Amino acid sequence: MDFINFYLIPGIVLGSIYALGAIGVSLVFGILRFANFAHGELMLIGAYITYSLIQFTGLHPLVVLPIAMLFTSLVALGIDHSFYKPFRASKSTIVIVASFGIALMARSAVQIIWGVDQFSYSPGRIQMPMVFFDTLRISPKHIWIVSFTLVLMAITHVILSYTRAGKAMRAMSDSAELARLTGINTENVVKTTWVLGASLATAAGVFLGWDSHLHSMMGFYMLLPMFAAAILGGIGQPYGAMVGGLIVGLAEELSAYPWIGENPLLSPAYKAGVAFALMIIMLIWRPSGLFRGRVF
Amino acid sequence: MSVLSIENLSGGYGEADILHEVSLEIDTGEIVVVIGPNGAGKSTAMKAVFGLLRLSGGSVHLAGEDITNMDPAQVVNKGVCYVPQTNNVFPTLTVQENLEMGAYIRNDDFRPRLLEIYEMFPPLAEKKKQAAGELSGGQRQMVAMGKALMLEPTILMLDEPTAGLSPIYRNEIFQIIRQINASGVPILMVEQNAKQSLAVANRGYVLVDGRNRTTGKGIDLLNDPEIAKMFLGG
């Protein structure tokens, strides 16, 4: 039972958060053709905007989430217009370096505006976990997070599979040149991608902040696991990213379980390294990911 | 007035020019084929129409309108549809979705057109929900052409439509090309398969080393001994 309560469920929750972020990373990678090192910062901005909205309105984080998504999307569109658009025709390495810089700018902007203290969405309120069958303990928060993640994934699926904009995104991910030749307005597809990616990142940031707390480095800490998840799933395969996120989250949490004997398989201090290691193994062994995404 | 005309076009991808003052034109209802040895610049000439080339001179006119250096998306909006030789379908999208993307810039209900395309390419009707990347070469080519036809273009440009196809599919494609032309769409085609393509074409152009070499009626070029020499029965 400890396994489920303290390892499996946190793994699923963390996996959901990674998955939401990884979908955005994967879409941007597939459509804009670069690894966005500032994606973690979109999560950060989304989480902090939500915090301010809560301060302002007193509403629950999930209620203000759509508004936060809107604001974060606007920020993402602004960043793309000013700092990424000039490099549409350039080598991806230049945009990556630029995104490094954007990550730092975004992080320091958050640090200037909100400071470096830790924040909580619901200070002082401790939720008692719900108990099932006398031993299964799940906090309501986790149920909300996982449920909402499933809802958001379902919405993403509908967008990608049934809307014209979503199909255009998948088309452009397949071949940007053919999309242009077909008459698809690729700049509009790019904008849609940012809105979708930023909205999902906002949700990921809010869920992470809600599950633990907010601090200005959380974007950076999420970045590599999200990349790992996206690469695991296959770049440009948003459904792969969903699975990849879950795998990375579970691997991270389960690595600390005492599988053999009494001590954790891996010292909890190295939890962060699990994602990195998974990613590097994937890159070397099978860069196209589990679901055969794009290899650059 | 010609539907599409290229006048003295020169240009290339990098610094060196591949095309040197190439001219050709297509009139209403024609099938025009461009043949020539490898590296002659045939595909390049087509890409030039679509603004995919760095042009150093010359012009492109569509029904009298100057479309030189226009953006691909704009050229498509004018009714020119181009089927490239490779990467001409979206592999992870289904056949149906590929056709839908073909109709992307249409604002009206394109479902009747979709049915027409399925009638023109019966094998596709059975594979609507299959990913285009999983189809055979010939079926993929059908998707590529069907996609381009969703817009009911004023002119259709095909880059080596039968490249790498088995003889059965090759014949079928040429049949379809005749069918499309019969429905009123002029076609500009680049082909390695000189013999078969000249047989269906009204007129042909021979390009060598990025320059015009000869032009004439399809039948005349077909029977020209010099051209036969160049293409050893191709």
Add this chain to the structure above:
Amino acid sequence: MDSAQAYGYMLYFVSLMTMGGIYAIMCLGLNIQWGFTGLFNAGIAGFFAIGAYVSAILTTAESSSHLGGYELPIALGLVGAMAVTAAIAWLVGLLCIRLRSDYLAIATIGIGEIFRLILKNEIWATNGARGIAKIPLPFETLSEPWNKIGFMLLVLAVVAVFYFLIERARLAPWGRLMTGIRENEYSARAAGKNVERFRIEAFVCGSILMGLAGGLTAHYIKFIGPGATEPLTTTFLVWVMLIAGGSGNNRGAVLGAFLLWGIWSFSEVLTGRLPAELAVKAAYFRIFLIGLLLQVVLQRYAGGILPERRPTTAQQSVEASSQ
């Protein structure tokens, strides 16, 4: 200006040149990897950290809180730092060299983070978050200011030595081959060159310099801990320095290092003069501005202040044929 103030300014200048020189060494290293060979190394901080800790461990006295007690001379400590960094870089290169730039960037930042995690968590060796202190400093037995000036001259000498070595290598067949591989990998392969081997060599050489810089920093500050190798500052600053100075050429690398370090350090002095509440935020504002500076440089001055002078193709073939 009275003599005390002048003295203060002189000491500040010495520190600028010292730290600027250390960054110049790192920039030269990154230039070998990125400027010459096109390898996107985003894990600079990792190699820096390795070099720093190795030199610290080799040169500090016996301690119960961390590995040490060898008390080797500083020169050997630095050589050790370079050797260990080289070995690890070689292993990393073997694993990762085939990765394309986007993926190499992600892989190297991940590897850098793993190194830093290990260094932070293997407390028996590194004393974890508390770090290793009392690291010996060259010339520290001299009186002020000569101890500081001495170290500065040492660093500058190292910069000069490596600058000349790398310039020599650049003009030699090895260097031209690197540029050839970067420009057109296919022809290089077709000519039978073992592209992977050369890339790994470039990666290792560059990493050695980063390890050396880490070692020098450890001695300079006399302390090394996980915070001192903050990836954001280290890795990012070096990248901005190289891009602003002019990647692909060594003069640009050195110029960029001193110039950007000057700006970075001086901005710290300026913001230190602000009232307390603003001063805290000022640190983040400086990072924001450096990030913005990078965007401006990338968009307007992509070649940097000293853009790389590429030989013309005719020149290249002439030079190549005379080998």
